[in-house]
Amino acid sequence: MSAMVESVQPAGWRALAWRAYEHLPRAADDLLRIATRAALPVAKRHVPLALWRGTASDGHPATVLVAGESRLAADVAAAAFRGTPTLTALGTVPLWRLRRELARRRADVDLVVARLDRLSAALALDGGWIAVPEWVGGSAAVPADPWRFCAGSNSLQANAARARRAGFAAEVSHDLGDFAAFYEGMYLPFAQRRHGAATLISNPSRLRRCMRQGALVYVVQDGVRVAGGIVRHRGAVLDLVVLGTAGGDLAALPSGALFALDVFVFEHARTLGCSHLDFGGSRPSPLDGLLLYKARWGAEVVDSRTTFYDVHLWWPRLGRPVRDVLARQPLVVRDPDGLAALWADEPSARPLRDARSVLKRLRLLYLLGATPATLAEAQRIGIPTVTAAAGGSSVLRIAEPRGSRQGE
Secondary structure (H helix, E strand, C coil): CCCCCCCCCCCCHHHHHHHHHHCCCHHHHHHHHHHHHHHHHHHCCEEEEEEEEEECCCCCEEEEEEECCCHHHHHHHHCCCEEEEEEEEEEEEEHHHHHHHHHHHHHHCCEEEEEEEHHHHHHHCCCCCEEEECCEEEEEECCCCHHHHHHHCHHHHHHHHHHHHHCCEEEEECCHHHHHHHHHHHHHHHHHHHHHHHCCCCCHHHHHHHHHCEEEEEEEECCEEEEEEEEEEECCEEEEEEEEEHHHCCCHHHHCHHHHHHHHHHHHHHHHCCCEEEEEEECCCCCCHHHHHHHHCCCEEEECCCCCEEEEEECCCCCHHHHHHHHHCCEEEEECCEEEEEEECCCCCHHHHHCHHHHCCCCCEEEECCCHHHHHHHHHHCCCEEEECCCCHHHHHCCCCECCCCCC
16 A cells, blocks of 8 residues: 555646656656656756754754755654744755755754755765655565465454455456546545645546556445555556545545455455565655555565655764654665664664564664664564764764674
């Protein structure tokens, strides 16, 4: 299941472009991604800057410099403060001048948060930055029997029992005539009710194109379609693109209807001969509930194919504001050899234990200010751990990992 939705519906020439896109062959996808990456620095040549000021949890002043705009960037910045900070807009900076502007301002703040596409980041940022992907994907091997697979997890087993009691059945449609009812009656209201003001709606031309390359999978109860999702067949992979419930009913979560949808999508993937299911995007945190759910299905944490932006972090010292950010919102970060976790210590090892299903699928844990209890928990999880007690963000790049994965 994906929490990620993309763009408001366009008008004018953009609408014509989207309609043309809808009929492009699947082979055009790689070329479109390359073109998009190359075009972003040109399309967004000016970067807005803002200074956030407030109080950290220890009562001392805290300041965060934010370059660019996104929900993740704002959430990371807000986590540095106790209460609501004040924001001062500093205008926009041309991309070609951003490196110099950030270098000039960053020594006077506790944390810098810069949201940039990857090509712009390579041009505008110097060393010592930590990159956080805006979204991460979840790729799970398709089990031979999804219902039986659930027996290996207490939470999946409970969901499976609830879905079986409800008597849900699967229906697969390839009829494009069903698309409008799904889009207007399931997808839109569900996305808007679930994500509220943060909702951005995926363009219908994009979703119709995905359906042309896949299908609509429905959950049916007593002859009524109560939930559904668009899936796209991509070689050995089936993508779960978007989903929705009848009328946007959020009760489909506790009722087990959306869990049943996942099982039916796995079963559909098996009939197509697919080896993996791509669950779509999740927020980049080991404590994200959606990412934890996917990990229980055995999903590996991978780069999202549809995300072009990272949120980059830099700090001059490991002060209270940075510790607060990374304790309240531990993050999945890019590492030279893959994806890792970045976490500041809590008084208890419990949060680390709660996130173990995700942590076990990452290559490394950067743990700042670790206590013996959290180090022992990391050892039990079996994830190599880098520890740091002080220093700027660049200290993580020179520390050596300790511990090893279980079984290695």
